[in-house]
Amino acid sequence: MDRRHLRQQVTYVRKSLFDQGYLDDQFMQLEDLQDDANPNFVEEIVASFYSDSARLIQNIEQALVSRPVDFGKLDDCMHQFKGSSSSIGAKKVNMECSQFREYCCAGNIEGCIRTFQQIKQEHATLRKKLENFFQLARQAGQAETA
Amino acid sequence: MEIAGEILRRSLPEEVGVSYGSSSDSEELHVLAVDDSYVDRKVIERLLRISSCKVTAVESGTRALQFLGLDGEKNSVGFSDLKVNLIMTDYSMPGMTGYELLKKIKESSAFREIPVVIMSSENILARIDRCLEEGAEEFIVKPVKLSDVKRLKDFIMKGDGEEKGRRTILKRKMQDDIFSLSSQFPASDSVSSELESSTPLYLSKRPKLLNRG
Numbered sequence: 001m002d003r004r005h006l007r008q009q010v011t012y013v014r015k016s017l018f019d020q021g022y023l024d025d026q027f028m029q030l031e032d033l034q035d036d037a038n039p040n041f042v043e044e045i046v047a048s049f050y051s052d053s054a055r056l057i058q059n060i061e062q063a064l065v066s067r068p069v070d071f072g073k074l075d076d077c078m079h080q081f082k083g084s085s086s087s088i089g090a091k092k093v094n095m096e097c098s099q100f101r102e103y104c105c106a107g108n109i110e111g112c113i114r115t116f117q118q119i120k121q122e123h124a125t126l127r128k129k130l131e132n133f134f135q136l137a138r139q140a141g142q143a144e145t146a
Numbered sequence: 147m148e149i150a151g152e153i154l155r156r157s158l159p160e161e162v163g164v165s166y167g168s169s170s171d172s173e174e175l176h177v178l179a180v181d182d183s184y185v186d187r188k189v190i191e192r193l194l195r196i197s198s199c200k201v202t203a204v205e206s207g208t209r210a211l212q213f214l215g216l217d218g219e220k221n222s223v224g225f226s227d228l229k230v231n232l233i234m235t236d237y238s239m240p241g242m243t244g245y246e247l248l249k250k251i252k253e254s255s256a257f258r259e260i261p262v263v264i265m266s267s268e269n270i271l272a273r274i275d276r277c278l279e280e281g282a283e284e285f286i287v288k289p290v291k292l293s294d295v296k297r298l299k300d301f302i303m304k305g306d307g308e309e310k311g312r313r314t315i316l317k318r319k320m321q322d323d324i325f326s327l328s329s330q331f332p333a334s335d336s337v338s339s340e341l342e343s344s345t346p347l348y349l350s351k352r353p354k355l356l357n358r359g
């Protein structure tokens with residue numbers, strides 16, 4: 001693939017991530033923090049998010065199965081996870097988290113469990129899409145210097 | 147050398163005699179950022195560095211107090227010789243909340259002049275009210291943007307006697323407004339979704355400081 005084609009692909013993939021609602025403005029805010037001295041900042045933050053969120057997901061899972069259900073603890077755990085996901089602009093994940101918190105406030109454990117499955121799915125989907133995007137961007141960048 | 151340093155430290159009074167409003171030693175502001183989220187710490191560090199600020203990022207209120215030398219050791223001075231020009235703290239943290247940290251800082255004669263900014267992902271009027279009343283300079287809804295940091299930096303760089311006087315008046319007026327507003331709403335920490343989704347009322351009251359345009 002030649003450089004121009006690669007760059008077009010990167011632009012297209014990036015645009016579709018926003019158009020399809022996977023990412024929001026916060027991701028762009030992070031992109032603005034990238035420069036020549038820190039060219040991989042966004043990728044690094046996303047990597048940090050995914051490594052950190054594994055722990056947060058585990059916390060939520062534990063809180064979901066423990067009986068009696070401690071909705072306060074569940075909400076606290078989700079609050080942490082939601083905070084991180086909104087910090088990287090993970091729009092769909094974030095929306096599902098809001099839904100989860102509503103069920104939590106209502107004391108609806110089934111709603112929480114159902115929504116949490118959605119969250120995990122969106123979380124995994126976004127990961128793949130971002131990995132693909134970063135890889136493409138890297139290829140395009142390398143093609144540039146060749 | 148080390149022993150001499152320790153003796154010197156113990157003999158220093160609690161107020162170390164630095165002016166927190168100005169950046170007389172160097173042009174770079176030193177910001178102490180407090181957040182239990184690893185991701186958020188990385189982001190705030192980057193936001194501040196890109197805005198030419200020195201950053202110390204810690205994960206808890208306890209660590210922040212240790213850094214400042216306020217951790218209960220009566221005569222200890224903080225680990226760093228760098229004076230802190232601004233403290234930015236997350237509100238919801240396990241252990242010590244940002245609010246509790248704010249109170250401790252404002253109770254300290256050495257550090258009460260340092261502007262403290264509270265960051266929170268939740269836009270709750272009663273919470274904002276409480277923080278501002280306790281002396282927080284500003285309450286920023288997360289995620290924090292570059293424009294927020296730039297605005298804060300400008301605000302602090304401009305800080306001198308006259309400005310501070312004006313600031314106090316502005317803060318008091320705004321507090322009066324918020325008190326009269328908050329009396330119209332139920333005094334609870336939870337807010338209806340309608341209120342949360344509308345533009346926070348305090349924004350319109352403090353156009354200079356909180357205009358997020």
